[in-house]
Amino acid sequence: MLLFLTRPIILNFQLSIFNFLTVEPFELYILGCGSANPTQRHLPACQVLSTRGKLFMVDCGEGTQTRFARMGLSIQRVGHIFISHAHADHSLGLPGLICTMSLLGRTSQLHIHGPRELEAYLQTSMQTFCPEPDFQVLFHPVDTARHQLIFEDRSIEVWSLPLRHRVPCCGYLFREKPGLPHIRREMIDMYEIPVSQINNIKAGQDWTLPDGTVVPNSRLVTPPSPTRSYAYCSDTAPLPSLVSQIEGVDLLFHEATYYKDDELRARQTFHSTSVEAAQTALNARVGRLCIGHYSARIKDEQQLLREAQAVFPNTILADEGLHLSI
């Protein structure tokens, strides 16, 4: 039995070293896309971006923890949570999520990024309900007025996107870092290049044959996969400065709380209409637009979609359970 188990593990290890032309997942899950006033149709804001085995959560509305399992996701794989602003429909799921992580025996750190207005609430919630978890919860205040790099690891960068709302608020831009080139396996086999040299070749080195012939690196690799990007922009009134910050992203989630005819109400509440979301997508030349954060007044989401598509055709509607590959 052990042999059967061992062999695939070795194979996987070799595959990972070689970095053949396989595409890592970069996937978005919508767990909630309603707004503050609860309806029977939608849940408060929460999204999860999944890439390379890691889950990044964006906003955490009430009841988020119960929706994780329904989406086939594990809350313990969430390492970083990014909260846009300290409104109830974007934040109230945090204490329950943390308590359940603790109940389920989590030991790894949890990082929460968000406006500093959230800090006292988080502290008091934990003191009350989860005073001694077996893992650290680290709060990183985000300056919502600045567009800056707030987190990076080996494969991804996360940038804040200042938004214009009734309270300090920012969106988040997730951008993959450029990867290494892909090894051309047939070349490796032909020149009998040992595994120990693969990392050097991915790093750009040529290969010298026993007869002294130099095989240029460009014959041994193909270019790295294109990087992918996702921008989350909720809640906000239209904001011209946002356009250059999200220019060319593959997928943009932009709130569209109201129909286009409700522009006055959108201005009063610092939200956007369907058409304003689509105009931002058009101006920023994004690949695809997903709209959501529906007001309880929205009875016909198809109308919202038609209004947005008239400006930016590649628009879809967010919905609970929606799963998008980027």
Added chain:
Amino acid sequence: MLLFLTRPIILNFQLSIFNFLTVEPFELYILGCGSANPTQRHLPACQVLSTRGKLFMVDCGEGTQTRFARMGLSIQRVGHIFISHAHADHSLGLPGLICTMSLLGRTSQLHIHGPRELEAYLQTSMQTFCPEPDFQVLFHPVDTARHQLIFEDRSIEVWSLPLRHRVPCCGYLFREKPGLPHIRREMIDMYEIPVSQINNIKAGQDWTLPDGTVVPNSRLVTPPSPTRSYAYCSDTAPLPSLVSQIEGVDLLFHEATYYKDDELRARQTFHSTSVEAAQTALNARVGRLCIGHYSARIKDEQQLLREAQAVFPNTILADEGLHLSI
């Protein structure tokens, strides 16, 4: 049109004065009956007792506000909320509920009764998410170690029930006050007693006929409806002192977090098994027992039910959406 509207209103007024033999509703709604570790089957603790147009909420787990509308209930009719203890699965729905009450334009006071451990959490949550509501939220700390009257109005009394849990915790006993006797309409008609005298007769007065004959009060009224009572006991290890406090209640909700064979775990976590809940119901000679607060380990609730019914046959299982007339 005005006439059509006016006539039924006068009739209703008269009916209410006469207090004929109609039974006021005294109804329990189960909104959530799971425990701390979320499952796909149950939601965290919340119940609502409805009587005479008023809603009394007991515990308020995460997501409570979204379940209200599904049960056909209005959150604005909740005047008093009673929280058993400061554990996440019993309290995390409060901030969202309060924010939504505010969004929907509430102006009437909201009273929250519960252990003082909750106060800082409530304060900070409101400062963060709902700093200036148009209504007062009044927190009334409950001494969970004492069995005492903590609220009463014209028709109901609410008593605290000390429980034995890992943190300060109490249940709540709701008991109707004795009503006034019911007027025998045929006697009123026969003796031509004017409406102005009805309240005196309900208060116990006899009636004197023009010829001086005294009609004794007992001929003019029938006894008041029997009072009804409901006791909520969650979370708790078995506690002998509870029995006398809930003696004879019409309906007892008692937690039954574990199967009878999980007694050791029940002791470690200060919870009860199915059989312990049923034994309490039997000892207290209650009318009916409803069990819930199911551990995520409970895969077969029918087994839990069978175990309890073997001790106390008139037992039912709690479930989300269950609606019981008491």
